[in-house]
Amino acid sequence: MGTGRVWYVMGTSVILTLPNGENKQYNVKSDYKFTVNGSPATVFDLKPGMVVAAEKIVEEPTVEFATNARVVGQTPGSQYTAPASAAPAGALTPAKAPAAPPAKLPKTGSPVPLASLLGLLFVGGSFVIRKFRRQ
Numbered sequence: 001m002g003t004g005r006v007w008y009v010m011g012t013s014v015i016l017t018l019p020n021g022e023n024k025q026y027n028v029k030s031d032y033k034f035t036v037n038g039s040p041a042t043v044f045d046l047k048p049g050m051v052v053a054a055e056k057i058v059e060e061p062t063v064e065f066a067t068n069a070r071v072v073g074q075t076p077g078s079q080y081t082a083p084a085s086a087a088p089a090g091a092l093t094p095a096k097a098p099a100a101p102p103a104k105l106p107k108t109g110s111p112v113p114l115a116s117l118l119g120l121l122f123v124g125g126s127f128v129i130r131k132f133r134r135q
Helices: 112-134
Strands: 001-008 013-017 025-026 034-036 039-041 049-056
Touching: none
Parallel strands: none
Antiparallel strands: 001 013, 001 049, 013 025, 034 039, 034 049
16 A cells, blocks of 8 residues: 555545545555554554555465375266276275156146136237227
C-alpha cells in the first residue's frame, strides 16, 4: 500500500491521500496493521490527518504432494479380471459386475399432463369457433 495521509476513515474503509496528491480508497481487514509515527495501529485507531505507513504482505499458497499415497480400489463397472497365477499375494480381487437393470421399469408418469393439454386445446378451439361464429 505505501504511505499516505488519512483523508477519511469509516469502519474498515480508509481513503488515503498519497504523496502524489491522489486520493485512493482501501477496504482493509480489521486485523491489518498500520504504522503511525513508528508505532503499530489498527484501522480503528486511524484519524483524519494522520500520516500512516502500510505494507501489503502477500503470501503465496504452497502446494505439497504426497509421494507415499496408495490408491486402492476399482472404478465402477470395471470388467478387469486378472489371471489367478498373475495376481501377487495380497492383491485385490476385482469387483463384481453391476446388476442388470430390471426387465420392467416402474411406472412414474400419470395421465394428468395429457388431460391438461387436452383442456388447453379445447379452450383454444372454443375461442376460434367463437371468433368465426361472430363474423
